[in-house]
């Protein structure tokens with residue numbers, strides 16, 4: 001009985017593999033390394049370099065390792081890229097999942113934990129956003145994930161393949177050994193930290209006139225180790241016969257872009273210049289998760305809720321890995 005982790009060479013996937021191993025699970029990783037890193041793989045874990053849309057490879061892995069559960073991280077994750085190349089996103093994030101699920105169903109896999117996103121909600125009608133909030137994704141990335149949620153519902157009704165779809169808000173931070181290395185980087189905390197690392201002269205603030213206390217957008221940052229812990233719990237929940245669920249994963253607290261910069265200045269001990277730019281289309285002013293369901297269904301609570309701790313863990317990782325995973 002093993003767990004297949006797709007996208008286990010990526011940011012959240014590799015930290016989750018670490019957590020699953022620490023929890024005593026037997027793990028196998030499938031990743032095409034298109035956007036992941038060999039250096040992020042946990043040593044000693046069986047690794048297959050390949051595509052989740054390759055049904056015969058998925059079947060091979062599932063049968064030879066006795067896979068009963070899957071955590072599916074593998075996806076493209078950039079909102080702007082999805083706007084430019086929507087078909088690429090629907091193919092990789094949705095179409096290939098249909099092929100993978102077909103293979104998994106034939107091999108008797110029982111449960112799947114799926115990486116969904118706050119982007120399924122679109123423009124918030126109210127905040128904190130709970131799981132029943134209207135789903136109206138405003139970009140192809142969010143839609144590609146929302147399609148999968150709906151496909152998973154049908155796979156449950158028809159074949160009894162149960163799932164937990166975890167809708168993450170903003171993943172951030174690092175463990176002692178694994179951190180964030182997206183290329184190109186689009187996430188705020190690593191971008192801000194590139195200034196004290198000497199790789200960027202300033203941080204762009206897109207929109208300084210939002211209806212928030214300091215005019216900057218507010219987001220909910222969740223430590224990657226807390227995300228990983230929720231996956232371990234979701235797998236146990238499903239193994240114990242739990243019904244399919246959609247569950248938000250966030251801190252339940254919002255921090256503005258300016259607050260993130262202030263904290264990063266404190267942590268790195270240098271001034272980080274901010275340049276105000278026009279708003280970007282489709283950026284909601286405030287995104288904060290209602291995370292009651294994660295607490296009640298999974299017994300989960302964030303262990304690293306403080307922004308300073310999240311930023312400090314990222315800073316320590318970036319200092320120890322100034323070129324990310326390059327050369328590892």
Ligand SMILES: NC(=O)c1ccc[n+]([C@@H]2O[C@H](COP(=O)([O-])OP(=O)(O)OC[C@H]3O[C@@H](n4cnc5c(N)ncnc54)[C@H](O)[C@@H]3O)[C@@H](O)[C@H]2O)c1
Nearest residue numbers: 007009010011012031032034035036051052074075115171
């Ligand atoms: N980072 C965030 O803040 C965030 C927020 C919400 C949701 N998510 C979701 O979490 C998941 C992981 O995100 P991440 O930040 O770790 O991204 P990442 O790019 O670091 O990891 C994704 C991994 O999937 C692999 N991959 C992509 N397509 C593949 C395919 N067809 N076959 C095999 N491997 C493939 C990549 O090589 C990469 O290693 C994604 O599904 C993403 O949509 C992330």
